[in-house]
Amino acid sequence: xxSIHETTLQVKADSFSMxxxxxxxxxxxLQAIIDNLQSHRAAIFxxxxxxxxxxxxxxxxxxxxKRLKFDEAxxxxxxAGMEGLQSLPDPLFRTLLSRQLxxxxxxxxxxxxxxxxxxxxxxxxxxxxxxxxxxLKSGNCxxxxxxxxxxxxxxxxxxxxHEAGVSAGIPSGFLTLIENRADIDELxxxxxxxxxxxxxxxxxxxxxxxxxxxxxxxxxxxxVCHIYxxxxxxxxxxxxxxxxxxxxxxxxxxxxxxxxVHQAVAPTFLPKLSAACCxxxxxxxxxxxxxxxxxGEPCTDADYRTEYLDYILTVRIVDDLDEAIAHINRxxxxxxxxxxxxxxxxxxxxMLLVDSAGVYQNCSTRFADGFRYGFGAExxxxxxxxxxxxxxxxxxxxxxxxxxxxxxxxxxDYAEGRSSFHFKDL
Amino acid sequence: xxSIHETTLQVKADSFSMxxxxxxxxxxxLQAIIDNLQSHRAAIFxxxxxxxxxxxxxxxxxxxxKRLKFDEAxxxxxxAGMEGLQSLPDPLFRTLLSRQLxxxxxxxxxxxxxxxxxxxxxxxxxxxxxxxxxxLKSGNCxxxxxxxxxxxxxxxxxxxxHEAGVSAGIPSGFLTLIENRADIDELxxxxxxxxxxxxxxxxxxxxxxxxxxxxxxxxxxxxVCHIYxxxxxxxxxxxxxxxxxxxxxxxxxxxxxxxxVHQAVAPTFLPKLSAACCxxxxxxxxxxxxxxxxxGEPCTDADYRTEYLDYILTVRIVDDLDEAIAHINRxxxxxxxxxxxxxxxxxxxxMLLVDSAGVYQNCSTRFADGFRYGFGAExxxxxxxxxxxxxxxxxxxxxxxxxxxxxxxxxxDYAEGRSSFHFKDL
Numbered sequence: 123x124x125s126i127h128e129t130t131l132q133v134k135a136d137s138f139s140m141x142x143x144x145x146x147x148x149x150x151x152l153q154a155i156i157d158n159l160q161s162h163r164a165a166i167f168x169x170x171x172x173x174x175x176x177x178x179x180x181x182x183x184x185x186x187x188k189r190l191k192f193d194e195a196x197x198x199x200x201x202a203g204m205e206g207l208q209s210l211p212d213p214l215f216r217t218l219l220s221r222q223l224x225x226x227x228x229x230x231x232x233x234x235x236x237x238x239x240x241x242x243x244x245x246x247x248x249x250x251x252x253x254x255x256x257x258l259k260s261g262n263c264x265x266x267x268x269x270x271x272x273x274x275x276x277x278x279x280x281x282x283x284h285e286a287g288v289s290a291g292i293p294s295g296f297l298t299l300i301e302n303r304a305d306i307d308e309l310x311x312x313x314x315x316x317x318x319x320x321x322x323x324x325x326x327x328x329x330x331x332x333x334x335x336x337x338x339x340x341x342x343x344x345x346v347c348h349i350y351x352x353x354x355x356x357x358x359x360x361x362x363x364x365x366x367x368x369x370x371x372x373x374x375x376x377x378x379x380x381x382x383v384h385q386a387v388a389p390t391f392l393p394k395l396s397a398a399c400c401x402x403x404x405x406x407x408x409x410x411x412x413x414x415x416x417x418g419e420p421c422t423d424a425d426y427r428t429e430y431l432d433y434i435l436t437v438r439i440v441d442d443l444d445e446a447i448a449h450i451n452r453x454x455x456x457x458x459x460x461x462x463x464x465x466x467x468x469x470x471x472x473m474l475l476v477d478s479a480g481v482y483q484n485c486s487t488r489f490a491d492g493f494r495y496g497f498g499a500e501x502x503x504x505x506x507x508x509x510x511x512x513x514x515x516x517x518x519x520x521x522x523x524x525x526x527x528x529x530x531x532x533x534x535d536y537a538e539g540r541s542s543f544h545f546k547d548l
Numbered sequence: 549x550x551s552i553h554e555t556t557l558q559v560k561a562d563s564f565s566m567x568x569x570x571x572x573x574x575x576x577x578l579q580a581i582i583d584n585l586q587s588h589r590a591a592i593f594x595x596x597x598x599x600x601x602x603x604x605x606x607x608x609x610x611x612x613x614k615r616l617k618f619d620e621a622x623x624x625x626x627x628a629g630m631e632g633l634q635s636l637p638d639p640l641f642r643t644l645l646s647r648q649l650x651x652x653x654x655x656x657x658x659x660x661x662x663x664x665x666x667x668x669x670x671x672x673x674x675x676x677x678x679x680x681x682x683x684l685k686s687g688n689c690x691x692x693x694x695x696x697x698x699x700x701x702x703x704x705x706x707x708x709x710h711e712a713g714v715s716a717g718i719p720s721g722f723l724t725l726i727e728n729r730a731d732i733d734e735l736x737x738x739x740x741x742x743x744x745x746x747x748x749x750x751x752x753x754x755x756x757x758x759x760x761x762x763x764x765x766x767x768x769x770x771x772v773c774h775i776y777x778x779x780x781x782x783x784x785x786x787x788x789x790x791x792x793x794x795x796x797x798x799x800x801x802x803x804x805x806x807x808x809v810h811q812a813v814a815p816t817f818l819p820k821l822s823a824a825c826c827x828x829x830x831x832x833x834x835x836x837x838x839x840x841x842x843x844g845e846p847c848t849d850a851d852y853r854t855e856y857l858d859y860i861l862t863v864r865i866v867d868d869l870d871e872a873i874a875h876i877n878r879x880x881x882x883x884x885x886x887x888x889x890x891x892x893x894x895x896x897x898x899m900l901l902v903d904s905a906g907v908y909q910n911c912s913t914r915f916a917d918g919f920r921y922g923f924g925a926e927x928x929x930x931x932x933x934x935x936x937x938x939x940x941x942x943x944x945x946x947x948x949x950x951x952x953x954x955x956x957x958x959x960x961d962y963a964e965g966r967s968s969f970h971f972k973d974l
Binding site: 137138139141142221223227229236237243317318332333336338340356359362363365366367370371447451469471473474475477478479480481482483484485486488489490494495496506507508509511512513521522523524525526527528529531532533534536543544545 | 551563564565567568592646651653655663668706743744757758759761762764766782785788789791792793796797873877895897899900901903904905906907908909910911914915916920921922932934935937939947948949950951952953955956957959960962963969971
């Protein structure tokens with residue numbers, strides 16, 4: 123048995139008592155973590171400086187260096203996030219269903235933690251704090267593997283969080299840090315101990331995880347988001363929304379990649395869009411019909427499936443709403459897609475028929491985010507349809523069990539007509 | 549492209565309009581199906597007689613022949629089930645969350661179908677009707693592969709259901725029947741068209757499906773259920789409950805396989821149990837300590853993990869409640885486990901710490917069933933922890949999407965402090 127496997131089995135053993143911890147102990151632990159991080163801020167920043175120094179020596183690109191930085195502002199953010207989590211209602215022990223099956227035979231469906239969750243995340247050290255806090259609040263044990271660029275910062279954050287949690291009465295297995303990339307492959311084999319994997323990272327990485335583990339995976343494989351400018355769109359509203367969705371943060375999964383424009387408004391809207399994109403350094407690639415109205419290059423079928431994560435936008439003119447819907451369901455990644463229209467009927471049809479986690483009317487796709495939805499934080503965004511869909515907060519980290527309370531009832535009596543069910547929701 | 553793949557892509561295309569159908573059309577279709585089945589009862593029974601004849605010629609075992617039979621009683625059952633489904637509330641278009649994120653920016657979380665569901669089921673033709681009805685009521689398209697023993701009955705049931713559904717205005721792709729076993733492997737490759745697979749059958753078969761498809765799978769891999777007789781158990785209640793859980797239907801997944809007995813009551817309870825099991829032709833295999841009190845053979849570690857599906861029961865004496873809980877979490881399959889006790893404290897601890905879909909006090913494990921839970925019917929029982937757990941009815945066949953209604957809001961305004969979120973649940 124590998125040492126990783128042994129570790130995960132110990133975590134599994136602790137996960138059962140974790141599931142029984144009352145909410146006030148989990149909240150007290152969150153407070154202890156806030157206090158411990160704040161009183162060791164200098165040490166955290168010193169470790170972060172070490173990571174930044176190594177990153178600079180290694181010539182890491184600016185966006186990664188920016189995400190790597192853990193300063194006063196980031197510390198304040200994660201502590202505010204944990205304060206927010208403390209005040210959210212306990213996601214555990216909620217009764218979802220309470221039903222009398224027969225006299226003296228009561229069924230209850232009650233929320234409980236999933237158990238042991240493995241999260242593999244990118245270079246942002248603040249993600250470590252957020253994920254640890256979400257898992258703790260929801261009664262789950264978390265096994266974390268962060269980006270190696272952030273190794274020093276992750277290590278001190280982990281030590282401080284673990285120390286504070288255990289001192290508040292949380293089992294030691296509530297949080298585990300995995301530091302070697304090679305250990306990920308060991309982790310993928312531990313399907314007897316880990317209940318859920320949440321990989322955050324590139325599409326290729328998520329696919330690799332899915333193809334190499336029997337453990338259920340919750341993650342998003344791709345973010346090919348669309349905006350459809352309808353014939354009844356307010357075009358003055360449309361331009362800033364498209365620009366925000368494309369440029370506010372190009373590397374995010376909820377950034378728009380393809381713009382679909384109704385043929386009736388294309389001649390008016392596209393030239394304005396083209397000029398605005400030129401100003402914003404966004405390169406356009408367009409369908410043959412659109413080339414009459416935009417400055418750009420012709421697009422291929424492959425462009426329709428591409429998550430650029432860059433200052434590039436595909437443009438296609440469609441005949442009508444249904445062609446836009448068909449395009450999105452065919453080429454999209456079921457992440458987040460928006461319609462810009464003043465027609466309630468068109469919006470309703472779009473939102474019913476587009477098969478995506480987020481369907482928006484008259485706003486930017488960039489709103490697809492756990493914090494912006496009021497979830498406090500998120501462990502990721504799911505483009506799968508099972509369990510949790512879209513930004514995943516506390517609700518996505520719990521499951522339920524059915525509790526049945528009887529007085530000696532046996533099924534034979536019901537099968538042979540001596541008793542019968544009288545369902546009554548309580 | 550294989551013909552199966554083409555078929556599934558057509559089904560996928562129909563699944564989008566299926567998701568938009570109002571509940572009254574789906575209910576009317578259920579009524580049309582009831583009517584069509586009832587007015588063609590003679591033809592159905594004739595086809596079933598053909599299957600039964602072939603089954604007899606092939607020497608199928610009696611339990612399979614019994615499940616294969618589709619007579620007046622089975623027809624009445626499935627029609628009553630569909631009437632029950634008609635009267636259940638629509639699982640679609642339910643608003644789970646309605647939240648103002650800011651003035652004029654409203655988030656709604658609304659239920660919708662999963663999409664296309666592939667169900668591979670055993671030789672019971674009534675399962676075909678139940679699964680088709682559950683998928684229809686929940687707005688999903690279903691692709692069904694039934695047992696080949698029931699080919700004639702399945703074909704006529706499918707034809708009648710499909711004809712009635714289409715005549716009631718349901719898209720043709722709502723139901724598809726796959727008839728060749730070899731086509732299952734083609735089906736497993738259609739991850740661009742099928743959203744969920746539900747295999748019903750042996751553990752080995754479910755594992756095969758999980759290992760050979762990228763499509764998410766919901767199924768139960770094993771049913772190793774336990775009953776723990778606590779020191780505070782009412783022993784008069786315990787004996788009939790254990791016998792019911794073992795013998796009422798030995799081939800079911802919710803049948804008890806291992807009995808754990810507190811050492812304090814073992815000397816009183818086990819001799820009575822041993823005698824009763826002898827009368828009921830249940831063979832006992834026991835731990836060394838238990839051999840003093842029972843007639844049976846010594847058990848091995850492997851017995852603790854075995855789903856017998858037969859008149860065999862493993863018996864183990866435990867020192868206390870926590871040893872029982874640890875045994876169940878270690879050897880069980882997280883299906884359904886019961887404690888027999890008059891102590892509320894012991895029951896509460898057991899139900900919190902046992903990590904199973906069903907945790908019962910003072911009743912038979914055989915109650916783990918969608919019909920007995922009041923779900924109308926079930927597509928299966930899930931021992932996974934994600935999405936749906938335990939018996940899966942309509943709720944397990946829906947997902948949700950987030951709808952965001954705005955007036956041109958962009959994220960840049962919130963990121964740069966010109967706007968801020970004001971979360972308010974509506």
